[in-house]
Each structure stands twice: as C-alpha cells, then as structure tokens.
Amino acid sequence: GDSVTQMEGPVTLSEEAFLTINCTYTATGYPSLFWYVQYPGEGLQLLLKATKADDKGSNKGFEATYRKETTSFHLEKGSVQVSDSAVYFCAASNFGNEKLTFGTGTRLTIIP
C-alpha cells in the first residue's frame, strides 16, 4: 500500500539556521505531494504542494521539490524563525485522489 516516511524528530535548531525535513513516499502512479503544518492546539494548515515531477512548491520561505527519481519531497527553509516552531506533516494522495497518506509528523523547535 501507499506510505509516507519522514524524519522522526524532534528537531531543534537555532534561529536563522537552515532547515531540512526529509520525506519519501511509495505510491501507485504519481501522487500529488503536500506539506502541512500544525501549530500547538490547532488543526493542520496546508503549507505547500506539488502535483507532478520536478514541481517546486513554496510558501512562507519554505520550499519542497517533487523528485520522482528518488520518490522524495524534502522540506527546506534557508533561515528559520522562532515562529516556525510546529509539527510538520508530509502527505501523498492516493491513486484516486480520494485520500491522503500522512507521515508521522516531525516536531520542530526553534530556539532564539
């Protein structure tokens, strides 16, 4: 079946550090890929997405590129802020686009 594997965490970085959170997937066909962010006590918010190979999704300084050859969608940000502290989820759509398969989430803490 479909699966999404992401960096376990927790990840702790200093402010202005470079961030990478790894995400790889296995799926039938070519899924759409997503990163969601969950701030404490809140629901999930869509951060960015990519729908085909080599697409780059970007938002709020975060970027991720759909790499078909490595089945990956790693999340990156060049300079993190304290306000980026949250849990980040990678997700992939299933073949019929009815469901999403989520990774287990990566808790990110940024210290000033």
Place this chain on the structure above:
Amino acid sequence: SQTIHQWPATLVQPVGSPLSLECTVEGTSNPNLYWYRQAAGRGLQLLFYSVGIGQISSEVPQNLSASRPQDRQFILSSKKLLLSDSGFYLCAWSRIGDQPQHFGDGTRLSIL
C-alpha cells in the same frame, strides 16, 4: 470562500458515555469529508471518509461510527466511549476527485 467548522472545541466525557462531534462545511457543494484522530504526540489516523450523502468508508474498526445526513455535514459518534478514545479529532474536506484537504480546528476529547 470555503470554511469548515467543528464543535465543540474541547470535551470531557466519562467512560461509557455517548459521543457526538459535528463538522460542517460552507461555501462548496458535494465535498469529500474526513474524520481523523491524533493521539497525544502521534501522527494522524484516518477514521472515516465520505464521498457523498449516506456513503461512509471506515478505515479502522472500532467503537466509533460516522454519518453524513446532509451534503456538508459529517458527524462522528460513539454509543459508549473507551479510555482509548481520548485524542484530538480533526475533520477535513476536499473537492471531489481532488486534494488537498482542508482541516477544521479540531476537538480535544478527554475521557475520564
């Protein structure tokens, strides 16, 4: 624009009591609807999804049930709650045949 509402935001219930959580979507027609559970510090578990009125797919067998009495209304129920039902319950919607999903703010359920 589309909005999704979940209520209540928090709920404390005794073991063995019934449960009813409600989710409604505004600003769109015939959405796909989803119920997830997130245990403390854990990832997302898809419980149910629905592609239309009266159509419910169950992902995980348990003592919970879901119903969709109207196009944009999705209800999560239980006749007798267990301690293991504690968690953060999230409702989400997406367009038919499309992703991403858009999440509500969640209901934090504590079972005593």
